[in-house]
Amino acid sequence: MTAIATQLPARIDGLSNVRTATVLFCVAIALAFLKPVLPEWLVRLPDWMILPWAQWLQALFDFVREDLGLIYVTRTITAGLEFVLDATANIMYGKHRWPYLGPISWACVAGVSAILGYWLGGRRLALLAGGTWVWTAVIGQWDLAMQTMSVIVVAAPIAVAIGVGLGILAWRNRTIEKALRPVLAVLQTLPFFTYLLPAVIFFKVGPTAAAVATIIFAIPPMILMTTLGLKKVPPDVVEAGQMSGSTRWQMLRHVYLPAARTEILVGVNQVIMLCLAMVVLTAFIGMPGLGAKLLAMMGSFKLGRSFEIGVTIVLIAVMLDRLSKAWIVKQPVHFEKGTPWWQRHFFLLAGIAVFLLLALLAWIVPYFHEVGRRQDLSMGREIDDVIKWVLDVDWIQATTEWLRWFLNTKVLIPFRDSMLWLPTPSVIVLFAAVAYYVGGLRSALVIAAFFGIVALSGWWDRSMITLYTVISAVVLATLLGIPLAIFASRSEKWSGRILLACDTAQTFPSFIYLIPAIMLFGVNDVAVIFSILIFAMVPLTRYTIEGLRGVPVELTEAADMAGSTRKQKLWHVQLPLALPTMAVGFNQAIMFAFFMVIIAAFIGTQDLGQELQRTLAGNELGKNFVLGICVSVMALAFDHVIMRWVAGRKAALGLD
Template identity: 40%
Template sequence: METNAAHDAAKALRLPIAWLVALAAFIAFWLYAEPVARAAFDYPKAYTVPLAKWISSAMKWLIDDASFGLFSFTDLTRFVSAVLDVPYRLASSLLSTGFLEGSGSSAIQIVPPLPWVAVIGLVMLLGHWLGGMRLGLLAGGCFLFLAVFGQWTSAMITLASILVAAPLGVVFGLLFGIAAWRWRWIERLITPPLDLMQTIPVFAYLVPVLFLFGFGPTAAVIATLIFATPPMTRIAILALRAVPGEIIDLGHMVGCTDRQMTWRVMVPAARESLMVGMNQVIMLSLNMVIIASMIGAGGLGFDVLAALRRLDFGAGLEAGFAIVALAIAMDRLSQAAAEKLSAPASDPATSGLFARHPYLIAALALAIMTTLLGYVVPGIHTYPEAWQLSTGTFWSEVVAWININFFDTLEAIKNAMLLNVLIPFKRFLGDLPWFGVAALLSFAGCRLGGLRLAALASGLALFIAATGQWEKAMITVYLCGISAVLAALIGLPIGIFAATRDRVWSWVQVAIDTLQTLPSFVYLMPAVMLFRVGDFTAMIAVVAFAVAPAIRYTALGIRKVDPRLIEAGRAMGCTEWQILTRIRLKLALPEILLGLNQTIMFALSMLVITALVGTRDLGQEVYIALTKADTGRGLVAGLSIAAIAIIADRLISAGAIHARRRLGLE
């Protein structure tokens, strides 16, 4: 027994000692190797890979020379754009513009769009059918908010884009997921592109989308599809693999063909999880509305972007809250649809068209009646301006009042943070040898996940250095690292405090849901108005955007701790502090690490947007490439950001798995 105890103690100490030795070797290399190994500090320019030029040349070839005989590659992409334009025009005609004859400024409206009363009524009917009166009132109230605060027209343009992008994202994601589930080689083939699609900043592929599909709403729909489809694919793969074996055996026993097995057995059995994927596609499509407005989407995203350009915080916040209202309505409706469609279907006992389809007939009657009444009573068709409200001026005045009365205090805080934290840490990271960092990442990958993870981490670090992005990557890591640490320092205490108090947690959930659905651009406006441009302003915006997952995962991890363990601790005489530190936090550590992972992902996604306020990192490189229409430059910078994200994701995920195993949770 003593031998076993000694072995366990040695095993527990082995990992920290190994880490200390690796860290000591890294410090020694950093301090003493520079005179003899200069190339390990500054990657030799002679060996830099001109990947940006190669990508730009390939894009130029695709646009100018690539062909398939009868048609060029550009003809193909423009044909795809024209096909997608058909459902978009139909949706926008129904909701926003009406059906027009002619084009441009000479177009004449033949049939008006659906009245605002009709749209709200239809949403309430849909909510009532899916989840009852409460959901109907919630969905109708969210859409009424859009009308009351003067955001109706822009919201309907945004809704038209989502109604096209979300179904296509669900269909494509499901088809890719089924193919990957059926053939493992397809899963191995599409996993790297899926990782890149979820980690490359959207700005990076706006330029190629713009070149290939033109400027306009359909190009924005395609960019949204690239961003929103991967989660559906991943969820489809997991959902199909989670189908119980007895259901699969039953399908084989009754003689199902492969097609019947897929569409009549597997997909219905996995329907509940697949509907969760649909919800994710809708939410990600809403997250894209502002960025998509840069290539012609219009709508609420364009309103937020225009408000940012003129620093009109009030107008931007109102448009942002309109996106939140739209997101809440669509989130709740899609969740209710998941529950309803997952329930077993019941055959209607009644006969007759109205008895079988009461909601459909009521919806048609409402649309026709309100459209006809709109010709007589204009207020039914278009929400009267006299009834509109606005809080934009109030919010702008609040920010101005803070700026006037607390300017010296805010400036002192900014300067203290810059001089004592930001600039020293930036210089520290800038002086690190790229080779030593790659080696340390390789060691961390080997200890946490084996040789495969070690090769991935060091290979991605080498990619960043070899493409000439190391210096800007270190600035990105510095901003992301400090922002993630501050977000964790804020989020952890809030999550711990709210986790054991149900009423507080319910209010915190509302707050973090709002933070996660507010467009990221909205966070920039007050930060710029209070602190001007610079790294500190970027950090404030990133922390505000990234704090939500730190709170959520901390609270969820603590709330998942088995209550019997808490009671056992109290029975043994543990104080509340001991229960928190020795039971709750230890058992919640894997979830807290995953929350840190998500905090870093949120921070990286926000850093591209903070390039608008003067940062000098990879995000600015992506934004400059967008303004100059330089495909290669933007994609290389985007791939470097993706490399940072993948390294952080894989290492932290491996650390979370290691922690779960050490705690006996796996």
Template identity: 35%
Template sequence: MSVLDQDLKTPIRLRSLTWLRAPWLFWGGLLILTWAVSHYAFDIYRALDARWIIRFPATWQPDFESRITAFMDWLLHDAQLFGILFRDVTRAISAVIEAPYDLVVDVLVTGLQQGIGQQAVQILPPLSWVAVIFTVTAVGHYTKSWSMAVLMGLCFTYLAVFGQWESAMLTLASVLIAVPIAAGGGLLLGVLAFRVRWVDRAMRPILDLMQTVPVFAYLVPILFMFGFGPVSALVATIIYAMPPMIRVTIVALRGVPEELAELGRMVGCTRRQQMWKVLVPSAKPMLMVGVNQVIMLTLNMVIIASMIGAGGLGYDVLTALRRLDIGGGVEAGLAIVVLAIALDRLSQAYAGRTVTQKAAQSQGGFAMRHRWSLSIIAVILVTGLIGAAASWLQTYPDALVINTGQIWENAIGYINVNYFDTLDAAKTFLLTWFLLPVRQFFVGIPWPWGLMAMTLIGLRVGGWKLSLLVFVLTGLIVLSGLWDKAMMTVYLCGASVVIASAIGIPLGLLAASNPVSNRIVGAFIDTLQTLPSFVYLIPVVMLFRVGDFSAMIAIVAYALAPAVRYAAHGIRSIDPQIIEAGIVSGCTRGQLMRRIKLPMILPELLLGLNQTIMLALSMLVITALVGTRDLGQEVYIALTRANTGQGIVAGLSVAFIAIIADRLLEAAAKRMRKQMGMA
């Protein structure tokens, strides 16, 4: 059959859409049309006398908020399952979490007490600071080496010397409870999804929502169901930290070589033995990556969870931010970073333990095999007994505490005094020539055109199924009456992602160019990734005051890492033979980068862009504290008012934006790989 015959047999409905396949015509035309509609939206509204073009009519909006609030009231007060009230279930969950948490707090912070309130009498003191430092040092040596032991000892000594000990122990107590529950629950759910296909399919959209709904939105229904206090904070932390463990478990189990699974069947393993004695041990290194992610997310959540009753370092950072106390905020933030570094390195070291290390530690008699455990018990007993007489051994002396708050205050003050004009000029330039035009563009888009444009983009990138999904999710945002807020979210997120990519991609290319650059850029990115999200706000607000510009700077710093890492990974994964062919053909270094490397790593850059958008959206909700007027502000207002319906609707709107961006970029990356013959 000739090409002409094939074209004649093509259905009319498909031939009519072939214009969508012309990339520059489609994207250029869509951008120009969107700008024109955005610029002249109010003129169109006045000419047609149709206010509904600008603002979705309130009479058309379903009352999502009231219905969700009523449902939550029913769930908490009247809902029953097999005759058991739902609130009794939440109380049981609270009791299960509260009992071990109180025990760990007693051991690390308050000591074992008898009685309530002012009548309480201390029976046993908490572990002394010397005992805790010795314990983590011993654990560091057990998991890896003396270098790890020294790092652990220095990190925890820092917490004592700089006056953050008690708050750090409260935070550590939350981590010690939340991480095992989140990691264990994620492992079990991941195993179930691996075994049962329909569970995997059903769980995927739930995980998407859990990872894209902003963290503030978690707090509203949890506060409603569990009340104010550390238990609510732990529940929110567990929900927030569990999804990565589920996903990593599924990927890790599917990555186990089929030969190992076949060997397990050959030796007569049952299904349970096959899973827990063959597959899970074989996937342990990858599973520990999931545990590491759980630890990092838990530490990131401790500040946010402090808004509903969690104490510790997170509460210190939050109160410092509210008082604009730069010194106290930076001190508490650095303490979280130090704790994060210690736990991160410890989990990585445990994941990397070799068979040789395990064999060496299992040799010798009982005392030799358990020398560290016996030493820890001895130090705890000795410091506990002597600490009753020598208080400095039990509690780090206040006279030896080093306060650095004034140093940070002076540093920010010096920058403000000497570089105010420069910073203000840079802020004014970016606001005038970048942020404000982008804001005017997005905020001016009327909802009918926005809905149609997003549907066309979905059709162009991924076909009718993706187009339908984008239409439904965008339509739900319109129906909720939050279109204006959503466009503010898209504007601020989009502007921040553009700047983060403009900085991050060149940094990633630089990191991939030579080992020295890789170490320097890697250390910089590792630092950014361990800083808790709230910590970014403190110096930014001190330097630039509240507003969209401060929010953008914080978002860029928080979301920079994926752009760097994916660009560097893409360059390193290019086949060296392709580079060699380009050199043989006479390409210069610039031509190699422009014509070979960058085109080949476009799929990786799109995936990095995807992750950058996800981090930007999660940070965007937190920047509501510095004066943004978007969906994040709606979620934050709902949290302060305990308005469950408002919080869930606004949170789901953010999640819908994240899902749309994720699906579009994933489809674009898949399409590019297919065109390059990489799929």
């Protein structure tokens, strides 16, 4: 009885949603068709409505910086941070600073990593952990890698500490959680160019600014995972702690945090991955090492060496990812009574022994301390030639020529022009209609407000170009990624392979494929979309595979027993059930695309990214921020609508 009662209003609601959405949709179409007769102010906002946000923000920023003296606070923090960074820099690559111990021989690092890998995950991980460092040293990038790592080993723990701290606060206090949520959302969608300048000004160009930018970038998932983990601690465990007479602090320290271990470690894993994702971008503000070298190599058109650096970054990322994931699932195991001391601490002792042994070896054979110039096995030139040769193959060139012509003239340019042609209100109403259909009045208002901000910022046209690029790339990514994922999900073997390819594509510095993209397609939107496409396909493919493989076995078996063909099973059982998961992937693809579309300014675009790049020359922080917010709100608009849809869909399917 009650079930019917609660379901009925929902259905009526749904119907009226469709009706209102349809009305809104018709209004949007009407506005578009009426464009020739519309008054000027309905096509684009008149100039007087566009307030000088940039100047205001600039003034506010100057006030906070100088008059409130924020810069002195941040510079004090910088000094402390610099001390720590100098210390790690000394140990890892021998920067001339306290404690004057380093650098550690590469062989020692490789050896100890291998032992750690073995302890966490057996022989394969040992090989991966040791092998990565051996590769790095032998290819001649040891110093660079250590320069990079010296910042990451500081940034990642700080990000974890702050993230856990804020996560605890958000969990304890709903007000803080509510206040934090929009800040995190904006932080996660704000284009990278927007926090480049403030980082430099407040935290001093160099490893400090790089560390701060990395930390800010990496914190959000840590906060979210901490809060999630703490909320998920079983009530029995909590009550057991309380009944044991724990104080609040004891509860947190001995009950909550250890019980939320898994989620917190998942957060740590994400922090590490995000830190590595920033290696190249932060090179613009002083991150030393691999990223800076990569930029220099690209500046002089050395594809081979860039590629090698990319491989190193991927290897390090994959290694750290696998190690931290192994750590997540690693459970403590007891030792039988009477196990001798050395057996209980076998791996610790082995680590120390290997360290000392290799240190001795490095002392005798300098090669194991430092791979000298000209001793490395870099094959930069050879790889250069291979890449150039591949790009020169006739049929590849013919294909890309055709693609360039077809996509540009038949698809992209008409699409872009129509986006630019549409009157502003028409676009806003159109998106609001979609939002209404998915999430009702509230969603529609949120979306309208978001796009309203874009219109009021005065950067409407450029925003539309950004939007057009993102949509085109994501549509193409969907067309390519989903069939690929459906194919891969059919077998364990192929799922593994494609997922590994996804990991690689995600951590491979995006800069590296900007160059081949240009060489294939020239400086134009096809190259831009191609480079976004690679990035956007990753989450789409991954979530689709996971969604399809996550369909409960009983359901596929039921479908088999009902005599359905493979195709019927896919269309009627697997896809509908996997759809919410796939939509999450789709959402991430859009977020990634918004991230990458700004990076693609390095190819050459006419959108917000280009304008953001321009602000760097003039140190125009106010304008920079306005542009950043435009990107952010558009991304958040998509995020809102898709996640609403997912939530509704999941509820309907009874998942979660």
